[in-house]
Structures are given as C-alpha cells and as structure tokens.
Amino acid sequence: MEKLSLGVSYYGNRIPWRVKEDLAAIREAGCTTVVHTFSEEDHQFYQPAMEQIVADSHALGLEVWLDPWGVGQAFGGETYSALVMKDLKLRQVSSTGELLPIACPNQPAFRDYLMKWIDTCARFKPEVLFWDEPHFHIYPEAEGDAQPKLWACCCAECKKLFEKRFGHPMPDRMTPEVRLFKEDCIVDFSRFLCDATKAKGIRAALCLLPFENSSTINNWEKAAAIPSVDIIGTDPYWRPRQPDVARHVGRFSQRIAELAGRFHKEGQIWILNFNIPKGEEGKIKEAIEAAWEAGIRNLAAWSYFGASYISLKAEDPPAVWKTLSACYQDLRKR
Numbered sequence: 001m002e003k004l005s006l007g008v009s010y011y012g013n014r015i016p017w018r019v020k021e022d023l024a025a026i027r028e029a030g031c032t033t034v035v036h037t038f039s040e041e042d043h044q045f046y047q048p049a050m051e052q053i054v055a056d057s058h059a060l061g062l063e064v065w066l067d068p069w070g071v072g073q074a075f076g077g078e079t080y081s082a083l084v085m086k087d088l089k090l091r092q093v094s095s096t097g098e099l100l101p102i103a104c105p106n107q108p109a110f111r112d113y114l115m116k117w118i119d120t121c122a123r124f125k126p127e128v129l130f131w132d133e134p135h136f137h138i139y140p141e142a143e144g145d146a147q148p149k150l151w152a153c154c155c156a157e158c159k160k161l162f163e164k165r166f167g168h169p170m171p172d173r174m175t176p177e178v179r180l181f182k183e184d185c186i187v188d189f190s191r192f193l194c195d196a197t198k199a200k201g202i203r204a205a206l207c208l209l210p211f212e213n214s215s216t217i218n219n220w221e222k223a224a225a226i227p228s229v230d231i232i233g234t235d236p237y238w239r240p241r242q243p244d245v246a247r248h249v250g251r252f253s254q255r256i257a258e259l260a261g262r263f264h265k266e267g268q269i270w271i272l273n274f275n276i277p278k279g280e281e282g283k284i285k286e287a288i289e290a291a292w293e294a295g296i297r298n299l300a301a302w303s304y305f306g307a308s309y310i311s312l313k314a315e316d317p318p319a320v321w322k323t324l325s326a327c328y329q330d331l332r333k334r
C-alpha cells in the first residue's frame with residue numbers, strides 16, 4: 001500500500017501533560033502525523049516541554065514534524081521574534097534604507113542561529129523539519145507592481161552578494177536582476193536549511209507560498225530541484241465564501257504533484273482549518289478530495305481543532321475538527 005500521511009499542526013504546546021490529551025485526540029481523529037511549532041521562545045524557554053511532547057507524540061505512533069514557527073519572522077507564524085530585537089545587524093533593510101523587523105536569510109548570524117535551532121530539534125528526534133514559507137519582507141501593497149518602490153533586502157550582506165554575482169552595485173530600484181537575485185537567495189537559503197536537516201539524518205520538507213511574489217520563490221522548479229528537499233508542498237488556503245475551493249486547491253495540487261513526480265519528491269498540500277465561517281466546513285472535504293484527485297497523498301491541516309485557541313480560529317471549531325477527522329478516516333480506508 002502506498003504511504004499515506006495525514007497531519008495536523010499543533011501550537012501553544014507548553015504543558016506536556018495537557019498536550020498529551022490533545023495528542024490522543026489527534027491520533028483518534030485519524031492523523032498519522034503532527035506538526036509541532038517550535039518558536040524562538042520555545043527554543044529559549046521550553047526545550048524540556050518540547051522534548052517530552054515529541055516523545056509523547058511518538059509513543060502514540062505519530063510521525064513528528066518540527067516547524068521554525070515565526071523564527072526571525074522569515075518563516076510563517078503568528079508569533080514575535082526576539083532575535084531581530086536583540087541583534088539589529090540581522091535585520092533586513094528596505095530599498096529606502098529602513099531597518100525591518102525581519103531577519104535576512106543571507107545574514108550569516110541568522111544562519112548560525114538556525115543551525116543551533118536544528119541542533120536542538122535533532123536532539124528531540126523528529127522525523128521531519130518543516131521549512132515553512134521562507135521569504136524576504138513582503139509589502140502586500142507593492143505586490144503586482146512591476147516597479148515597486150519598496151522592497152527588501154538591501155542589507156550590507158545582500159549588497160555584497162549581489163555585486164559579486166552581477167559585477168555592479170545593487171540598484172535601489174527593482175529590476176529583473178534584483179528580482180532574480182531575491183528568488184535565488186531564497187532558493188539558496190532553503191538549500192542551506194535542507195542540507196543541514198539531512199546532515200542530521202532528518203527528512204526535510206519545504207512549503208512554498210501559493211502566490212507570485214517578489215519576496216519568495218516563483219519558479220517552483222528551482223525549489224523542487226534542491227537535492228536535499230524530500231517533501232515539497234504549498235498551502236493554498238481559501239478565503240471565507242470563496243466559491244471555487246475545489247478548483248483553487250486542485251490547481252495547486254496538480255502543480256505540486258507534477259513537480260513531485262518529476263523531481264522524485266513527496267508532494268504535500270496544506271488544508272485550511274482556520275478562519276472558516278460557520279456552515280462552510282464542507283469546503284474542507286472539497287479541498288481534500290481535489291488534492292487526493294491530483295494524486296497528493298501527504299495532506300496536513302492548519303491547525304488542530306479548527307485553531308480554536310487563536311484569534312484566527314474557525315467560527316465553529318468542533319465542526320471543522322469533525323469534518324477533517326471524517327475525511328481522514330475515509331482516506332485511510334481507500
């Protein structure tokens with residue numbers, strides 16, 4: 001039988017004996033995998049808790065993924081970064097010279113921190129490290145603009161790398177070269193992280209943002225071609241009342257499935273389990289079916305129990321959880 005991976009993310013995990021009850025519910029719901037967030041704060045203050053939580057997850061037969069949730073703000077995650085407050089040299093710099101509250105993927109000191117984060121994770125013996133949406137600072141208002149005035153990063157390290165590659169100083173306006181440079185920097189950053197993950201004997205997953213953006217990777221072939229990437233995926237979340245969920249998720253699933261097949265990777269699709277209006281829980285099933293139809297066998301939902309404990313929760317978390325669970329149970333019988 002082909003491998004089926006059905007996961008859910010879990011955050012707010014600080015009290016292991018409480019988490020244990022949720023882990024049992026996650027297993028009961030049909031999940032095979034749990035994605036634990038491991039933020040800067042967790043790294044600094046909650047290592048014993050995470051070690052116990054990973055062990056408890058394994059004891060229940062769950063595969064464990066760890067996620068650099070909001071680390072340096074250069075990954076996805078609804079949390080803050082202390083790194084960029086403590087060391088201003090880590091920060092990205094905007095095209096107008098302003099320091100931004102997000103770490104630069106090219107800064108060696110940020111990469112040093114991430115090596116320490118990986119070392120710590122490796123001690124807990126997870127199966128996978130989940131590199132979630134690595135990116136430069138995103139200016140939503142500037143996206144779609146061919147000549148945005150505001151973009152990042154123009155820090156000394158980026159300027160040095162740009163000049164080394166192109167033989168002239170980095171311009172202060174967006175050009176095709178700057179766009180290419182930024183994309184290749186995120187590809188290089190992803191390769192660095194996945195290589196370091198593999199060196200620890202852990203599998204590496206990379207999740208790409210599901211929209212064209214000058215601050216991340218648009219040419220997904222470059223990401224899929226990274227040898228150390230084992231699992232490549234995206235998170236095509238839909239908006240409330242979006243009518244074409246199956247088509248939307250199906251389109252991204254086909255793109256991932258095609259790349260995964262061509263580059264011999266496992267393809268993963270994330271399913272929205274937060275910010276769902278009451279009565280729209282059925283869209284979860286539509287999305288899962290669309291991904292399944294495209295050949296995706298690695299699914300994960302953000303987040304446990306309709307994310308009921310965070311502001312962006314679903315309106316009816318029990319209904320969301322029940323729907324996800326019914327879908328997962330059904331897939332396990334196929």
Ligand SMILES: [Zn+2]
Nearest residue numbers: 104153155158
């Ligand atoms: Zn930079």
